[in-house]
Amino acid sequence: MTPYRNNQEIVSTIQRLIAEQFGISVEEMLCGRRTERLAWPRQIAMVLAWSHTHAALESLATMFGKKCHSTVINAIEVVRERRNTNLRDQRAVCEAERRVAKELAVFSDDIVNKSNVFPSPGQPKVRE
Numbered sequence: 651m652t653p654y655r656n657n658q659e660i661v662s663t664i665q666r667l668i669a670e671q672f673g674i675s676v677e678e679m680l681c682g683r684r685t686e687r688l689a690w691p692r693q694i695a696m697v698l699a700w701s702h703t704h705a706a707l708e709s710l711a712t713m714f715g716k717k718c719h720s721t722v723i724n725a726i727e728v729v730r731e732r733r734n735t736n737l738r739d740q741r742a743v744c745e746a747e748r749r750v751a752k753e754l755a756v757f758s759d760d761i762v763n764k765s766n767v768f769p770s771p772g773q774p775k776v777r778e
Contacts, residue, residue, distance in 0.1 A: 657703040660754065661713045664702065667749045668695040671742075680715045690732075690739075693725035694746050700726065702754060 662676075669676045672691040679692050692714060699710055700722060707719035714721070732739040 657705045657709070658713065660703050661699045661705070661710070663753055664699045664750055665695050665714075667753055668692075668698070668746055671746055671749060682715070690742075693728050694743060696722050696725040697729045698746060698750050702750065 665676050665679060668691050669679050672687075674688060674691060678688055679695065681688065683689075696710060696714055699705070699713070700707070703710070705713070707722045711717065711719050711721050716722075729743060733743045734740075
């Protein structure tokens with residue numbers, strides 16, 4: 651496990667891990683297409699990037715090739731909703747969280763506790 655020096659390295663690692671999990675390339679994930687096959691992994695990656703960095707939403711949007719911070723806010727809402735209403739999606743998100751936590755070596759109680767990883771937009775993340 652490599653020590654990460656900045657948010658871009660963390661985000662790039664998350665993008666790679668989620669792309670691998672869903673069998674797509676990072677380039678596909680970052681393209682502008684909105685197909686389910688690409689949008690869902692991109693949304694998960696955005697939320698995990700948000701939860702593992704202190705980057706501003708606009709900065710995260712830029713790292714994902716998007717223009718506006720509202721794209722990240724939408725991803726947070728979509729992932730939270732799908733995770734809470736669909737068992738398959740819940741498993742996919744949990745697997746993504748596990749992969750990212752293992753790679754970034756930050757597996758802790760606040761990563762396992764989904765309410766902390768996916769706080770409501772505008773609410774601060776709870777950290778111990």
